[in-house]
Amino acid sequence: MYTRLNRAQPYALGLFRIVVGLLFACHGAASLFGVLGGAMGGGSIPAGTWPGWYAALIQLVGGTLIVLGxxxxxxxFVASGSMAYAYFKVHQPEALFPLQNGGEPSAVFCWVFLLLVFTGPGSLALDLLFARRSVEPGEDRAREQAPAVAA
Incomplete structure (x- = not known):
């Protein structure tokens, strides 16, 4: 049973990445363009406003890149850092725990994106497509993946 689950792991990770990236990009689109309820339920954030506009830009661009893999x-990594900044600069000064300070989404996004830094994109990612193309035709992939031995 675990063998079947292990074979599905890259696909589950890929779907996880796509869903989380889409949710993150939607936050950015809402803040930048006033769509999907807009920034805090109303319009959009004025361009260049620190830190909100830059955070929204990171959310939109970073989320889109993450969706695409x-x-x-x-x-x-950038998205995780922006969410850590949001948590510690905006939410944590209000109260210690995320449940008390409204910082749960920032904390969860921060840790989710940090996990993706270490796990990679999973399957269904453009990164994998470009990695395959960088290997020369006829080149031995096993040799490429083998650890280098010092002479």
Whole structure:
């Protein structure tokens, strides 16, 4: 049974990445363009406003890259850092625990994206497509994946 689950792991991770990235991108689109309920239920954030506009831009661009699986680890690292900043600068000064300070989404997104930094994109990612193309035709993939031996 576990063998079947292990074979499905890259696909589950890929779907996880897509869903979380889409949710994150939707937050950015709502803040930047006033769609999906807009910033805090009303319009959009004025361009260049610190830190809200920049956070929304990171959410939209980073979330889109994560959905596509393009530069996933880097995009997830930046997204995780932005959510850590949001938690510690905006929410944590209000109260210690996320449940008390309204910082649950920031905390969860921060840890989810940090996990993606270490796990990678899973399957269904453009990163994998580009990685396959970088291997020369006829080149031995096993040799490429084998650890280098010092001479």
């Amino acid at each position: 393009l530069g996933t680890r880097i995009a997830a």
